[in-house]
Amino acid sequence: MVEIAGVSRVFGTVAAVSNATLHVDRGDFLTVVGPSGCGKTTLLRMIAGFDRPDAGEIRIGGVRMDRVPAWQRSIGMVFQKLALFPHMTAAENVAYPLKMRRFDPARIPGLVDDYLALVRLAEFKDRRPHELSGGQQQRVAIARALVFGPDLLLLDEPLSALDRKLREDMQLEFRRIQQELGVTTINVTHDQREALVMSDRIVVMEGGVIQQADDPVSLYRRPENPFVARFIGVTSMFPGRVTAETPEAVTVTAGEATLKARGGAALGAGAAVECAIRAEQIAIGPRDGAPRFENAVDGIVRQRIFEGERMVYAVEVPGLGGAVLNVFDHDPVSHSVYDEAQPVRLEWAARDLIAFPAGPAPAVTTEHKPTGSLTT
Amino acid sequence: MRGSLSKRIAIWGLVWVSLITLSLPTLIVIGASFTAGEIIRFPPEGFSLRWYGELWQLDSFKAALARTFYVSAICTAVSLPVGTLAAIATVRYRIRFRNAVQVYLLLPFTIPLVVSGISMMIFFGEIRILGQLWPVGVALCIINLPFMIWSVSASVNAIDPEIENAAMNCGAPPLQTFLTVTLPAVMPGVITGGLLMFILAFNEFLVSLFLTDSRTVTLPVQIYNSIRSVITPDLAAVSVLYIAIALIAVFLLDRLVGLDIFLRSK
Ligand SMILES: Nc1ncnc2c1ncn2[C@@H]1O[C@H](COP(=O)(O)OP(=O)(O)OP(=O)(O)O)[C@@H](O)[C@H]1O
Numbered sequence: 001m002v003e004i005a006g007v008s009r010v011f012g013t014v015a016a017v018s019n020a021t022l023h024v025d026r027g028d029f030l031t032v033v034g035p036s037g038c039g040k041t042t043l044l045r046m047i048a049g050f051d052r053p054d055a056g057e058i059r060i061g062g063v064r065m066d067r068v069p070a071w072q073r074s075i076g077m078v079f080q081k082l083a084l085f086p087h088m089t090a091a092e093n094v095a096y097p098l099k100m101r102r103f104d105p106a107r108i109p110g111l112v113d114d115y116l117a118l119v120r121l122a123e124f125k126d127r128r129p130h131e132l133s134g135g136q137q138q139r140v141a142i143a144r145a146l147v148f149g150p151d152l153l154l155l156d157e158p159l160s161a162l163d164r165k166l167r168e169d170m171q172l173e174f175r176r177i178q179q180e181l182g183v184t185t186i187n188v189t190h191d192q193r194e195a196l197v198m199s200d201r202i203v204v205m206e207g208g209v210i211q212q213a214d215d216p217v218s219l220y221r222r223p224e225n226p227f228v229a230r231f232i233g234v235t236s237m238f239p240g241r242v243t244a245e246t247p248e249a250v251t252v253t254a255g256e257a258t259l260k261a262r263g264g265a266a267l268g269a270g271a272a273v274e275c276a277i278r279a280e281q282i283a284i285g286p287r288d289g290a291p292r293f294e295n296a297v298d299g300i301v302r303q304r305i306f307e308g309e310r311m312v313y314a315v316e317v318p319g320l321g322g323a324v325l326n327v328f329d330h331d332p333v334s335h336s337v338y339d340e341a342q343p344v345r346l347e348w349a350a351r352d353l354i355a356f357p358a359g360p361a362p363a364v365t366t367e368h369k370p371t372g373s374l375t376t
Numbered sequence: 377m378r379g380s381l382s383k384r385i386a387i388w389g390l391v392w393v394s395l396i397t398l399s400l401p402t403l404i405v406i407g408a409s410f411t412a413g414e415i416i417r418f419p420p421e422g423f424s425l426r427w428y429g430e431l432w433q434l435d436s437f438k439a440a441l442a443r444t445f446y447v448s449a450i451c452t453a454v455s456l457p458v459g460t461l462a463a464i465a466t467v468r469y470r471i472r473f474r475n476a477v478q479v480y481l482l483l484p485f486t487i488p489l490v491v492s493g494i495s496m497m498i499f500f501g502e503i504r505i506l507g508q509l510w511p512v513g514v515a516l517c518i519i520n521l522p523f524m525i526w527s528v529s530a531s532v533n534a535i536d537p538e539i540e541n542a543a544m545n546c547g548a549p550p551l552q553t554f555l556t557v558t559l560p561a562v563m564p565g566v567i568t569g570g571l572l573m574f575i576l577a578f579n580e581f582l583v584s585l586f587l588t589d590s591r592t593v594t595l596p597v598q599i600y601n602s603i604r605s606v607i608t609p610d611l612a613a614v615s616v617l618y619i620a621i622a623l624i625a626v627f628l629l630d631r632l633v634g635l636d637i638f639l640r641s642k
C-alpha cells in the first residue's frame with residue numbers, strides 16, 4: 001500500500017531522515033516510534049505531501065508521489081496539534097474535506113452525522129473547537145481525517161497532549177475505529193507502550209535512521225541492536241567478551257562472571273559484546289536458594305520501589321564490574337521483599353540474555369525512559 | 377485584609393480618575409452642543425437641538441460631511457485588499473521585500489504628516505489629479521495603511537500555520553485554502569483594521585488640508601476653517617457627530633469581532 005524506498009531529507013546539516021526504507025500493507029496499523037527529534041514528523045510530512053524528500057521515492061497504492069500535490073492525495077491526517085479550523089463548528093470541520101473533494105452535497109450531512117457518531121460526538125456537532133474539551137477536539141480531528149474514506153490515515157502523536165487515562169481510552173478507540181474501517185494507518189509516537197498496544201507493526205527510528213521494523217512481539221523479544229533493546233522495555237546493559245559460541249548458545253565472560261546467552265548471532269569467539277537483559281526476565285532471590293536458571297550473579301539491593309503490581313529493584317552486581325541491573329519482581333509465590341543493602345542473587349535463563357556486537361552504538365536518549373527504570 | 381482593602385481603594389481611585397479625565401472633555405462638548413444660547417459654554421444655557429438644526433441647514437457642512445464619507449469609504453476599500461494581502465505576505469512568506477515593507481511600517485512615526493502632505497500635494501499636482509476628491513481617499517490610505525497591516529498581522533500571527541496544511545490535506549487546493557481557511561481566520565484583524573482605517577480617514581486633517589480646496593473640502597478641514605472665523609455652538613454639535621461615529625465603530629467592532637478578542641489583541 002505504502003512503499004518508502006531510500007528516502008532522505010536533510011535540513012542544512014541535520015539529516016532528519018536518512019535512507020529510510022519501509023512498507024505498509026493494506027489495512028495494517030504501523031507505528032513509527034523513536035525519541036524526540038528522530039525524524040518521525042519529517043517522514044510523515046513527506047508522506048502527506050507537505051514536504052519533499054531530497055532523495056528516494058514514496059509510492060502510495062503503487063503510484064509515485066513526486067508530482068502529486070498534497071491536496072490530490074487521498075490521505076487523512078490527524079495533526080500533532082490537531083489543526084482544527086477555529087471558525088467552523090465540529091460538523092463543519094468534518095464536512096470540509098467532503099466539500100473540497102466534491103462529494104455529492106446531498107450525501108454530506110449524512111456522512112458527517114455518521115462519522116460524528118462513530119467518534120461519539122453526535123451531540124456536540126454545533127460547537128466550535130474552543131468550546132470542546134481536548135479529547136473531544138481530538139475526536140473531531142479523527143472524524144475529519146476519516147470521513148472521506150482515505151486510502152491512508154496518518155497520525156502524528158495525536159494523543160501526546162492528553163492525560164494518561166484519556167490517552168489509553170483513545171488508543172483503544174483508534175484501534176477500534178481503524179479495525180472497523182480497515183484503513184491503512186501510519187501512527188507516530190515516542191511512547192513505546194502506545195506503539196506496542198496499538199500496532200500490527202512497529203518501526204523504531206533513531207537519528208533519522210530506521211533501526212528495526214517488526215511486529216510488536218518480535219520487536220520486544222528479538223531486538224536487533226542495543227538501541228532497540230534499550231528503547232523498548234526496561235533493559236539493563238553490561239559489556240562482556242565471547243569465550244565460546246555454538247549455534248544454540250554463546251558463552252560470555254563479563255567481569256568475573258561467566259554467562260550463557262542466546263545464540264544465533266555469529267559473533268565469533270573473542271568478540272567484544274554488549275549484553276542486554278530485560279528487567280522482568282530476572283528472578284531475584286536469596287543467595288542460598290536452589291538454582292533456577294542457567295545464569296546467576298550475586299548482588300546488593302541499592303534501591304527498591306513499590307509500584308503496586310510489582311516491586312522494582314536496582315541491584316548492583318560487583319561481579320559484573322559494578323553494573324546495576326533493573327529487576328521487576330512480580331513474585332506470586334513467596335511475597336518476599338528485599339531491603340536496601342541486602343545481599344541477593346539474580347538469575348535468568350540463557351535465552352533471555354542477548355549479546356550484541358559491541359561497537360559505536362547510537363547514543364541512547366534517555367528522556368523517554370519508561371516508568372520503572374531506575375538507573376541506566 | 378487591610379492591605380488588600382487599601383490596594384483596592386488605590387486601584388479603583390486610579391480607574392475613576394482616569395475615566396473622568398478621559399471622558400470629561402467629551403461630556404462637556406456633548407453638554408455644550410445642546411445649548412440654546414449663542415456661544416459655546418458649559419454648563420449650557422437651557423436645552424435645545426437648535427444648533428443641530430442649524431448645522432443641518434448648512435449646505436457647506438452637509439457637502440463636507442458627504443465628501444468625508446466618500447473619502448473614508450475609498451480609503452477603506454483600497455486598504456482592505458492591499459493591507460490584508462500585504463500583512464499575510466510579510467508575516468507568512470519569506471518574500472523579497474520583507475525588510476523594506478517592515479521599514480515602511482514604521483514610517484508614519486518617523487515622517488511628519490506635514491511632509492507627507494506636501495509631498496503628496498506636489499506629486500498629485502504633477503500627475504494632474506490634484507483637486508479631485510478620490511485621490512484624497514487614496515492618500516489617506518497610503519499614510520494610514522500601516523495600521524491596517526498591523527491589525528491583520530496580529531491575526532495572522534495568531535493562527536496555527538498547520539491549519540493550512542490541514543486544509544490541503546482535506547483536499548483544498550491553495551486558492552481554496554486561502555479563501556476558506558486563511559481568510560476567515562484573519563477576519564477579526566481585517567474588520568478591526570477596516571474600521572480603524574475608516575475612523576482615521578474620517579478624522580484626518582493635516583494631509584487633507586494640503587490636498588483639498590474649497591470645492592473638495594472635507595469635514596475636519598471645514599471645521600478648521602470655521603473656527604478661524606467665529607466659534608459657534610454648531611462646532612460642538614459637529615464634535616458630537618464625531619463622538620457618535622466613534623461609538624458606532626466600537627459597537628460594530630463588538631458585534632462583528634467581539635471586543636474581548638480585540639482588547640486581548642489576539
Ligand atoms: N523545517 C526544519 N528546518 C530545520 N530542521 C528541521 C526542520 N524540521 C525538522 N528539523 C530537524 O530535523 C530533525 C527531526 O525533526 P522531526 O520534527 O522529524 O522530529 P520528531 O521525531 O517528529 O520529534 P518529536 O517527537 O519531538 O516531534 C530534528 O533534529 C529537527 O530539529
Ligand SMILES: [Mg+2]
Pocket residue numbers: 040041042080157
Ligand atoms: Mg514530531
